[in-house]
Amino acid sequence: MPRTDGPWQRLRQQAVAARAALRRRYWATVPARLRLLRAATVLLAAALAVLLAVAGLAANGTWDGVADRDAPRTTSAADLNLALNSMDAQAANLLLSSGNAGKGELETPHTKAVGFYGDARREIGHDLRALAVAAQGDRGDEKTVESLTDDFAEYQELIGRALENDGRSGGKPDALTDYHDATDLLQSKLLPESRKLVSSNNEAFNSQYTAARSTMAAQLVAVLALGLLLLAALGVLQWYLTRRFHRIINPGVLAATACTLIAVVLGGQLSAASAEHLRGARRDAFDSVVALSRARAIAYDANADESRYLLDPQRRTQYAESFLAKSQELYGLKGATLSTYDARLATTWQAYRSHQDDLRFTGEFRRELANITFPGERAAAEKTVETYAVYQRDDRKIRALFEAGKEREAVEFCMGWEAETSNAHFGEWMAALDKVTDINRAHFTSSVAAGRADLTGRLPWACGLLLLAIVLTGLGLRPRLAEFR
Secondary structure, three states, rough: OOOOOHHHHHHHHHHHHHHHHHHHHHHHOOHHHHHHHHHHHHHHHHHHHHHHHHHHHHHHHHHHHHHHHHHHHHHHHHHHHHHHHHHHHHHHHHHHHHHHHOOOOOOHHHHHHHHHHHHHHHHHHHHHHHHHHHOOOOOHHHHHHHHHHHHHHHHHHHHHHHHHOOOOOHHHHHHHHHHHHHHHHHHHHHHHHHHHHHHHHHHHHHHHHHHHHHHHHHHHHHHHHHHHHHHHHHHHHHHHHHHHHOOOOOHHHHHHHHHHHHHHHHHHHHHHHHHHHHHHHHHHHHHHHHHHHHHHHHHHHHHHHHHHHOOOHHHHHHHHHHHHHHHHOOOEEEEEEEEHHHHHHHHHHHHHOOOOOOOOEEEEEHHHHOOOOOOOOOHHHHHHHHHHHHHHHHEEEEHHHHHHOHHHHHHHHHHOOOOOOOOHHHHHHHHHHHHHHHHHHHHHHHHHHHHHHHHOOOOOOOHHHHHHHHHHHHHHHHHHHHHHO
């Protein structure tokens, strides 16, 4: 019977022969094994260098986003919130200090209020333009900025009308009516919209921060994994050379291993340090900047409530309650009233000074005191609370003078700029608040700078050492391969 498996037998023989040829070419012979190990080393080193370069570019993009987009957008929104409060406070001060069409005007307070009013208006215009540019591409923020711009135009018209009416004899009632409309617009639309921008931009920054930290953690794992594989490949190559050629070490491969080890250490340090600098910039520094910026805006609004209280008899109770509510946002004391607030503040503050973990209060000041990180920050934060306590006592004096029928004295103490007046103490409180904010801003800036410095300092060395390892591996194997030519 004729055989029918001849063609298939020949195909199997050819396949076996091909496999044997490939094995001889790529593994069975010594040169083949050396070339294969060299190729594995070169590919792993190149892959690690590319990974480090990509991680470096991503980190550089993160720092650009943090420093040039995320933080400025959030601070611009916070500055807008502050400027709106300041402008309305100064409008109240202008009406309160103007007398009757200039008669009985409090000259120094009125002059200062005019200057501060203009500064706040210019700041609002600048912040709205900056936020309009930053909001491009985000339809929600675009609509909020558009609404803010329209509402601010209406607010300015109402304040302008109030100041115009105030400038004529007997025009104070009409001026107050216009001011009511303006401050109602501020409280119902402008401030909520500006706070919405602060929150949305801060949340966007937080999202970017979380994503960047996650990416950096994944990159660190990948760098270490590739680095270990590369070191293992170099170790196998050194072992094979020692076993096959009966030499203790190959200098080129040993030098390549040393270069690789240093590069892996540098690459790992780069990823870890970038993540740590980013955490320092966002959590240690910028979280405090946001809390303190909110505190400053609330402070200006509370200060305006004092002027509104003296200015507007129809809403006196409302403004007293509003002042207390803002005080609770800054230094929260559950159940405290204006009559009990000072004593309870003193008691809880003394408890904190006795033990820094004893925080019996809530609000923006607690957020800051719970996030103390930098040299000098605690002392500056404590000074802020202490100057705040002085300002709170001044508020009770204003109300006591007013209730005793000493309205002129209450106004002069509230708006005066002489030493030991309420405005002077408010200025000291704001200076203390600015100092602790500046400490955190400075460390935010230094964390960004340190993150960028690590990129320029470590990344070129790591990539350069990996390229050098490739060259040294080739040089180390060249004499051995030459023996088989």
